[in-house]
Every structure is written in C-alpha cells, then in structure tokens.
Amino acid sequence: MAIAQNQTITSSMGRWMLFAMAALLIFVGICFLWFSSHLINSRFDNFDAKFYEQQLMRVNGIFEQNNLAFESSLIDYAHWDDTEAFVLGNNPTYIEDNFTAEALDNIQVNGLILTHLDGSKVSTPLITQAGNLVSMPADLWAILQPVIPSLMSPEQTTVTSKMIWHNNVGIMISGVAITNSFKNTPSSGYLFFIRILDEPMLNSLRELTLVPFELTKSPSSPQSTVSVTMQNNDGNKLWLATKSLTGLAAKTEVQGGTHLQAERDLTFTLLLFSVAGLTLVSLIGNYWIVHFKVLNRLHIFSRLADQYRQEPHSSIRWPVKGHDELDNLAQSLNEFIAEVEVRHEDLHHLAHHDPLTGIGNRRLLQAKLDINMHQHALTPNFSCTLLLLDLDGFKLLNDGLGHAAGDHILKLIAQRMTSQVRIDDTVVRLGGDEFAILLEDTDPDAAHPFAEHLLKKIAESFEYEGHKLNLHASIGLAPLKYAATKEDVIRNADLAMYEAKRRGKNQVVVFKIHFLDIVSRRMQLEQALREALNEQELDIWFQPIIDARNGSVIGLEALSRWKLCSEFIPPDEFIGIAETSGMITKLGQQVFNKVGAALQELRIDYPELQCNVNLSLRQFRDSDLTKDIMQCIEKYQLPPSAMHLELTESMIAESESEILPTMQSLVNHGFKFHLDDFGTGYSSLERLKNLPFDTLKIDRSFVAPLGKNDHVMVKNIINIGHELGMNLIAEGVETEVEVNKLLQLGCHQIQGYYFARPMPLDALKVWMLDNQTQQLSAHTSTKNG
Structure with a gap:
C-alpha cells in the first residue's frame, strides 16, 4: 500500500512538473521566437537594402569609369597637333585619316563635332550609323546645337559634359578646348564627343555589371545620392533603389523583390521547429533523467557488445561517466580493448608500410583507394587525386654508386615527399624508385601546383659520401572520375x-x-613497327642542302618515312616508339644500309655528295655504334666524309659524358658531326669548344623571324659559328626573303622547302638532274652574257 502510494505521489508530481515545465518552456519559447523573428526580419531587410545599394554603387562605378575613359579619349584627340592643324585649315584629310566608324566604336564614341572658338562648325558634325560614319541627322543636330555653347570652357584641360534626352534616350556630349600636343599654344577651337546611351549601349553595361538597371531622366545634381525604398505589395516586399549620376541629368534605377525569401522562410521554419523541439526535449529530458541514468547506459553497453560481435576490429569504447560500479566495469573493458588494438595496429603497420622508407606500401594505397572509390560512388562531387612519381635517372645513380646509395636516396625522397603533404594525405612507395601520393579532397587543378612544388623540392641537391647529387622526377596525376576501379586509377x-x-x-x-x-x-603501332622493321618496309627520303650562292647541291639529309595502310605515320611518333621499345638500334642499322646504298648509287654522278644521318641516344647506349657505321661504309665502299652524323642539343645536354667517347672514336675515323637544332637547347660556348662538332644547324625557329627583319639571333649564331671555325646550315628556310637575309649575314648553306622538300630516292634523282641542268643553263647564260 505504501509503495503504491509512493508511486502515485511520484506520478502526480511528475504530471505537475510536466505541466509547470511545459508552461514555462512554452512561454520562454514564444518570447524567444518573437524576439528572434523581429531580429531576423530586420537583418534580412538590411541585407536587401544593402544589396540594392551595392548594385547601384557598382553601376555608378562603371558609369564613372566609362566617363573617365570617354573624357580621356576626348582630351587625347583635342590636345594633338593634327587636330589643331585641321582646325587651323592645315590638315584637310584629318577626319578621313583618324575618325572611322570602327575607331569610334573602339572608344565607345557615337559622333563628333569640331567648332571654332566662336562656335561655328569646322566640319560637318558626324555620327556612326550601321557601321559607317555619316553626317549627323538634322533633328539630332537641332537638339545638340543649343547645348554646345554651354560646354565651351576656356580651360584647355577641362572637359565639360552634359546629358540631354531625345526620344527617351540619353545622349551625353562632352567638349574640351583644342590645342597642340604640348598644350603650349592658345586654344584654336573645340572638340565635342557624343555618346548615345541607347539600349545596346546600356545592355553592354548591364552585362559588365551583371545588374538589370534602368537609366532615366532626372534633374542634374552636383552630388550623387542613393535612395533605397521598400513597399509591401500584397504581402510581397518590393525594393526600389535609385542613384543620380554626378553632374548629369540622369539617374540609375534597380527594382526587385527580396533576394533571400526562401532563406527567410527556411530560417523562420527552422527557428519554429528548433524552439518546439528544444522545448519538448528539455521537458522529457528533465522529467526522465533519473529513470534513464541506469537503463539507458545498460542499453548502450548491450548495443556496443552487439556491435563488437559483428565488427571485432572496430574501435569501441564503453562510456565512463563517473565512479560507480558500471563505470569501473567499463574502464576495465576499455583497457583490455586498448591493448588488443595496439597489437592489431602493430600488425597492420607491418602489413601496410614499406620496411625501407617507413612510408606506406602498395597495399595501403589500394586500401585507401577502396575507401575513396566508395566515397566517390556515394558522392559524385567528391574529389580525390592520385599522384604517381618516378625518379628520372635513378638506375644510373644506383648502378654507379651502389645499392647503399640507392637506399639512401629512396629514404631521402620519402622524407621530402612526407614533409610536403597534409596529415590526411597518403604517401606510399610502390616499388623500386616509384612512389605515389593520394591527395584527399583535391582535384587535379589544385594538385598540379602541389606537384610542381614537389618536383622543385626533390630537385634540391644533396651530398652522399662526398658526391654532390641532384635528382629529378616525372609525375602523373589522375582523378577518380575517370576510373571504375582502383586499378584504373593507378x-x-x-x-x-x-x-x-x-x-x-x-x-x-x-x-x-x-x-x-x-x-x-x-x-598497335609498336607491333606494326616491329613487323615493318623485320620486313624492312621503312623508307628513306632525302632533303637536299643547297649552296644558295650558286644553287648547287652540297649534301642531303636522310629522313625516315613509314607508310602503314596508306597512312604516313609522323616520324616523331614512330621514332619515339622505336626509342622507348629498343627498336631504334635496328631502325638505325637499316637507315645506315639504305643511306649507304643510295650514296653508292648517287656518287657515280655526284662524286662529292654526302648525306647527314640523325642519331639517337639509345644507339650510343644499346649498340656498338662505331662498328655499325664502319661496316656500312666498308660494305658500300664509301669514304667517312660521305656520311655526316647529326646530334641534337638536348642529347648533348642530357648525356654528354656518356656519348663523348663514341663521338671521339668516330671523329678519329674521319666522320664529321653536326649539332642539330642549334639554339633551342642548352649548348654553351664552352661545350661547343670542347665537343668535336664540325657544323652548326640553325633551327627554323630562328630563321622564321628573318621575314620580319628580326635577325639578331641568327646573326649571333652565325658569328659564333664563324668564330669557332664551324660550318653553318640554316634549316627550314621557306621564303626568298629568308634566303637573301641569310646570304647577307654570311650563311650560304640552306635546307628547306624554298629549294626542295624531302623526297624518295627516285624523285631525288630526277630533281638533282633538273637542278644540274638549271645550273649549267645559268652558267652558260652568265658566260655568254
């Protein structure tokens, strides 16, 4: 009976507390809601007023800038010797020479008027219509003429402007006194520019300001004033903002409703629901707090236990809120779970990290990619970028200095990469000298500057056992959006x-x-190229090198050509494939044989003919180049002078020490080397002096400016060649102007389309015979003359 009575008392007290707390919380909520609504409404109204005021300020700023540019153009034309001469009658063609419809459109001027000091017209007032400059219509002149005297100011530097209205279109006319360019002569007349602020003109300003303003007539005011008013129209707020233009009879207007009505409604809705929800939660929480102190915690413990059974590797902690029996039990369980997690993390670290560098490995990257791919599938806008980095020339350092040095370098690169990333990014070593960084929440546009900075960081020099070393790297970036799987991303x-x-x-x-x-x-091309080389299907075309002084052929350049299924494959494409796949050595041997056979045939009629052959860096590394070339000239009974060898500047800069012994060996056998594309790479005068080059080839990029009378670079290159005692060949010559300029500068050996394009051997024979005939004919004519 006592227990039942106690429960009744508790229940009655609970209802009383519920009613009392409910009334109090509802009253407080209503007061808070009223005050907050009033404050929010005021803030939103202030925002709208400020918004329209800022729009008008932006429009006014554009008008002022345009007016300043308009007046500046007026002053430039008025303070000009040619303008003064025209007003004084000494420059009759001034209008035709300087004022066209296009010129006026460029400075946003629709018309102009030139008067003497007494206001009489110097010439017919002009205006642009339909892209032409025509005489001003009489009705427009009748409106403008009365205004002109008020714009005549004796001050030479003062521009006076007025706005007049015609057919509800604003017309701005500005005038300034005319003087010479030095502004040291008396005024000789007045120049007036006219700008018609019609709809096309206003639309261009609307596009510039992104404000749908209107320009209306208004009394002229010496100061610009802003007015923003709001009206309620059937419960909808309508804003009208106006701003007068300083000194002009016009004002700008912007009209519209509130810009944040949806946000206003949402804010009030959220506020209402928040107050109601807080009231209800507070009521229930205060009433049942004791009841839930034990039962709710036991429910949490049970739920966590179920979760741990389902996910044994998940991180779970039992809540500890005090010092009672449940808290003591929770603390013991937490300590046990923490110890298990430490052991698990140790094993996980060993499985997902590289033992040499201490950073992540491929398995860690794949796990991170799995997570990000899943996130990307759920949220398409989620961005993540994989950065793949491979060291350039690492094998050379590793082989040259030993594996200990290689390990040291890999650790150093890992440290430099780790120092540049954020805490959420993942740095891994995939194997060898290949690394990767998974940049979280980063798209390729943001990842690119980071990658450029990382390249600079990696390129910083370092020392190892007395050696000063430098490293470079190549980086590829790939976002998740192009990939379906993590393997696709990699x-x-x-x-x-x-x-x-x-x-x-x-x-x-x-x-x-x-x-x-x-x-x-x-x-596909690599496979086809392999088959083409096996069948010797690649052709050699030849481009003549001409002595421009007499038109005689002094040499050829051999160029590889490959036709696959009626398609000519660009040389840069298939030669690049040959180099990376290692087929360049076989290709080079076939080029030597075909050039040797062609020279053997051609030198019967042209005994002194020689041919230039391009070499690749892989030919120096992967074959006995000296042996290949010597076998070729012995097979076709050619002297070494018949075959010249070409190297590019980039090859020399990259591997000078590697290829120099072979170059010297070939020079000792009597071969000559040409430095191709000179001026586009990294050659220095010291390198040119020390390397056994016989000839410099001037690149097309320096020849082309000769057509524009820009010969500074070509002249310097020719002077360098002459100072070093080298021959000079200009490449890519296409016009007679370029030929004449090169002859004047002292370069007479020419290669380019002006004389001949690359051609097959049969076509070359015909061309050389025709060229020889022309030379004999020219020689006979000269002799007879």
Missing part, C-alpha cells in the same frame, strides 16, 4: 607519368581520357 596515373617522361621528363602531366586511345594506338 593505370591512369601511370599513363600520365609516362606521358611526362615522353615529353622530356622532370614535369607534371594530368591524365586525359584520350591517353587510353594513345596507349591503344601506341601498342
């Missing part, structure tokens, strides 16, 4: 990285979807 980044290496290394390339097509085409 593949895409790998393709971008190899594209960076193909472009010259030490750079960053972002994956593009067409790289997949490039890879497919490259695989």
